[in-house]
Amino acid sequence: MESSAACLSESTTFKGLDTQDIDRLIPMFSRRSVMPGEVLAQAGHCTQFFFLLEEGALLVAMEKGRAVVLNRPGDFAGLSMVSLNGTNTATVTVLEKGAVWIVSYPNILELTGHESQAAAAILDGWQQFCEEKAPFCSNPA
Numbered sequence: 001m002e003s004s005a006a007c008l009s010e011s012t013t014f015k016g017l018d019t020q021d022i023d024r025l026i027p028m029f030s031r032r033s034v035m036p037g038e039v040l041a042q043a044g045h046c047t048q049f050f051f052l053l054e055e056g057a058l059l060v061a062m063e064k065g066r067a068v069v070l071n072r073p074g075d076f077a078g079l080s081m082v083s084l085n086g087t088n089t090a091t092v093t094v095l096e097k098g099a100v101w102i103v104s105y106p107n108i109l110e111l112t113g114h115e116s117q118a119a120a121a122i123l124d125g126w127q128q129f130c131e132e133k134a135p136f137c138s139n140p141a
Helices: 004-010 019-028 105-112 117-133
Strands: 029-034 039-041 049-061 067-070 091-104
Touching: 004 019, 004 029, 004 049, 004 091, 019 029, 019 091, 019 105, 019 117, 029 049, 039 049, 049 105, 091 105, 105 117
Parallel strands: none
Antiparallel strands: 029 091, 039 091, 049 067, 049 091
């Protein structure tokens, strides 16, 4: 994919956003190439970033031995799957060479923390994503 906009439009989490909302999100994301074995987030550390998969595969290893492999463009390693109250609850490790779009935790928190149509669309998309990819995630919204 050539842009974060293309990746956002592929994402179950962000698909409910209109073009204007996606245009506002684009500057929040930066692209990063990733290599197998690279740890993007470590459980127990302060949450800094969430990750939107462009290509490759990520392992999200959660508490109680739960894990999910993210391997579709637009899969989102973020929100309650990865973090609780600003602390990582999961370790995100790269399984296959690829690329991710990185967004800062404060930016997503700010966006989803307000009652707005965009926040509702993201949280609805997130609920659907969790039901499809990780139904064992508690309180996905």
